[in-house]
Amino acid sequence: MSLRLSTVILPVDRWHEGGRATWQRAEELGFHAAYTYDHLSWRSFRDRPWFGALPTLTAAATATDRLRLGTLVTSPNFRHPVTLAKELISLDDVSGGRVTLGIGAGGDGFDATTLGQERWTPKERADRFAEFVPLLDRLLTEEVVTESGTFYSADEARNIPGCVQRPRLPFAVAATGPRGMRLAARHGQAWVTTGDPKLFENGTAEQSAEALRGQIERLGKACADIGRDVDELDKILLTGFTPEKNTVLDSLERFVDFAGTHRDLGFTEIVIHWPIQDSVFAADRAVFETIATEALGRLG
Secondary structure, X not given: OOOEXXXXXXXXXXXXXXXXXXXXXXXXXXXXXXXXXXXOOOHHHOOOOOXXXXXXXXXHHHHOOOOXXXXXXXXXXXXXXXXXXXXXXXXXXXXXXXXXXXXOOOOOOHHHOOOOOOOOOHHHHHHHHHHHHHHHHHHHHOOEEEEOOOOOOEEEEEOOOOOOOOXXXXXEEEOOOHHHHHHHHHHOOEEEEOOOHHHOOOOOHHHHHHHHHHHHHXXXXXXXXXXXXXXXXXXXXXXXXXXXXXXXXXXXXXXXXXXXXXXXXXXXXXXXXXXXXXXXXXXXXXXXXXXXXXXXXXXX
16 A cells, blocks of 8 residues: 655744745655644644644645645634635635645644633534534535534535635544544545544553554444445544654654554555654654655655
């Protein structure tokens, strides 16, 4: 099974002070895609520079030619399907059809309360996600949409001319639980995971691989339940959150071993964080670039 290698570039640099150059370098290195987090702030970066995801991706679209672009991931925490659809259609147009929307239920971090709302329970997040994704799907595929939901509604929302990619830009649905897996099976062109969070601190690489194997099996069942072939979905692993953390970027050999293990599990795309010094994503830039240009060739 072939494997693609992508990167995620956090929106921490001013565009004219390194931001543009980073996205252009990602294309030069041959990455399949470059994603960014769609947060208003994130964990240890809360009191550091942080720019908006969709404007950053729009700028990246004008600075690159071939690189696919996307979010990992957008969530309902501060988004609404109607306004998000309009922005995505615009971004897909500017990029010439190179956008993938990574989308998930969201977490309970800073974004969860920054608009002044009460923190949603896991069930409330799942309920909202289950309504958000189907409505967004309609908004991106139909010219006029009216729908009245419990959480999200649209009243004659118009999205003409629609996406460059038809019938719409692809969804990469982040999910580990049964409800999210069903959404990925029904609406996704790809599925995203970061692994099992319970194993992050004290788990082993072997336990993580087994947990990921189980997630892929559950995705397969969700697809089978609706008569869909699970092989139709790309399977994306965002690294940095398994027990190996960011050490997979310590050397080319270590990354090749990691990538081979996860390719054999069934993953079709691995995403590595662009190095940011003095952060949890610190890594040797030279080693990172060697991985970008040589790792897939070492897999055979």
